[in-house]
Amino acid sequence: EAGHAIVALHEPESDPIHKATIIPRGRALGMVMRLPEGDRYSTSKAKMKANLSVGMGGRVAEEIIFGEDHVTSGASGDIQMVTRLARAMVTEWGLSEKVGMIDYSDDPNEYRPKMLSTDTSALIETEVRNLVDEGYNKAKQILTDNLKDLHTLAKALLEYELLSGDEIKDLLAGKGIVRDDEG
Numbered sequence: 001e002a003g004h005a006i007v008a009l010h011e012p013e014s015d016p017i018h019k020a021t022i023i024p025r026g027r028a029l030g031m032v033m034r035l036p037e038g039d040r041y042s043t044s045k046a047k048m049k050a051n052l053s054v055g056m057g058g059r060v061a062e063e064i065i066f067g068e069d070h071v072t073s074g075a076s077g078d079i080q081m082v083t084r085l086a087r088a089m090v091t092e093w094g095l096s097e098k099v100g101m102i103d104y105s106d107d108p109n110e111y112r113p114k115m116l117s118t119d120t121s122a123l124i125e126t127e128v129r130n131l132v133d134e135g136y137n138k139a140k141q142i143l144t145d146n147l148k149d150l151h152t153l154a155k156a157l158l159e160y161e162l163l164s165g166d167e168i169k170d171l172l173a174g175k176g177i178v179r180d181d182e183g
Helices: 002-010 045-066 073-093 120-144 147-160 165-172
Strands: 017-021 029-033 162-164
Touching: 002 017, 002 029, 002 045, 002 120, 002 147, 002 165, 017 147, 045 073, 045 120, 045 147, 073 120, 073 162, 120 147, 120 165, 147 165, 162 165
Parallel strands: none
Antiparallel strands: 017 029, 017 162
C-alpha cells in the first residue's frame, strides 16, 4: 500500500489520498483510498494515466523491496484494474492514436462479441500493453526516486495499520505521527 500512496503523491493528476490501510477488506489485502476534490463527470487521459501508475505502485514496491523472485500474487486485483482501464482507454474511449476513435468494446447486451480481425486484435493488445507498461515504468521511476519515503511509509503502516492522508503528508515531511492515547 505504501507503493500506491507514494506514487499517488507524486502523480500531479492523482486524486488526494484520504487514507491508507493494511487492514484486509474483503478480497483486498489493504487499500489506499483517494477522493476527488470535487464532482467529476468525465476523466482526462492524463488522469487515467496517473491511475495506471498508481495502480502499478504496489507491484513495483514489492519488486523493489523483496526482489523479483519474491513478488507475491497480492497485486492481482491491481493488475486486473489496470488492464481493464487500459483496455477501455483503447477500445471504448478512443485514447489510442493507432487504434483510433472506434468503439471496439464488447457490448454485454449483445449475444455475440464483436468479431475483430487478427491485426486489429493484435494492435489493441499492443496498445493496452504499452499503456500498462508506461504506468509500470512511471511507478518504478517514482518509487526508485523516493525509496526512503517508501520505506518510511511502509514502516508506519506496519506500526499504525491505518493512516490518514494528512498523517502521511506529515510523516513524509518529517513531522511524525501524533495521536491522542485512547485509554
